[in-house]
């Protein structure tokens with residue numbers, strides 16, 4: 001059974017964004033007069049579900065009750081075109097991102113209602129990471145096919161000079177450093193181009209020309225030799241033990257995060273930043289988001305290891321919670337609660353342990 005929204009919920013969703021589409025930079029009016037008679041109206045809108053109304057639908061969340069699925073919290077008001085875009089492209093548009101857009105659209109509607117100019121509306125920002133050590137808060141301004149435009153609001157790692165340097169040296173950069181990660185999405189893309197524009201009013205606009213999402217491999221087909229907690233081969237009655245499917249996938253994620261920069265002397269540019277982030281952000285509220293972006297990097301560009309594939313069997317990281325971080329550095333391994341979506345849409349959550 002589909003959990004359709006009650007009419008009252010649809011109406012409130014629409015009113016809260018002044019009947020305009022919530023997709024970044026669309027702002028399409030969704031209601032107007034019809035031509036049949038003086039009473040007729042024409043609607044080109046959709047109250048779209050953030051988590052799908054029925055199993056198998058886009059972003060379906062089995063833990064959401066029917067009531068929660070039909071509630072206003074689970075809706076976003078869109079024009080018909082963009083309602084289709086987010087559902088056909090559901091592997092691209094994460095629930096958390098849609099929630100950010102909804103909040104943006106509501107803030108914008110309120111700002112305009114009170115007499116403000118839309119361009120000046122205070123929109124909520126998302127965390128974005130470029131390359132290895134550039135992380136900033138941005139506002140998502142527009143999406144036009146493979147061109148994403150953001151306004152840079154503040155820096156977490158790096159500075160405006162570092163961003164300028166990143167953009168100007170982009171074409172000489174190794175491919176593993178050309179990527180953009182969006183924290184709310186738990187996902188990223190390889191970058192084909194990037195352009196920084198500083199407007200007269202000092203607004204810093206970042207245009208990212210992204211590649212299409214690379215195809216995902218099927219985690220169910222994976223198989224590898226089992227490793228013990230020290231990453232030594234595990235034997236069972238003298239034979240090497242083999243892990244397959246989800247177990248092999250989780251082992252690959254653990255291994256990928258454990259392999260730190262500098263661990264491989266012959267490949268100093270390769271590995272994960274997990275340990276560095278843990279050391280630098282262990283008392284920072286951004287810790288979980290920073291780790292989430294690092295996992296998203298590994299599924300976007302991989303660990304760049306010649307003999308190891310990236311996490312191309314993961315579609316998206318849904319959530320990361322580092323547990324027991326207060327005991328650091330005594331606490332080893334680091335205990336991480338991870339929630340993700342595999343390439344085939346299956347969701348997994350559980351605990352992984354990363355040696356630090």
Ligand SMILES: [Zn+2]
Pocket residue numbers: 021022023026027028078079080081082
């Ligand atoms: Zn739209």
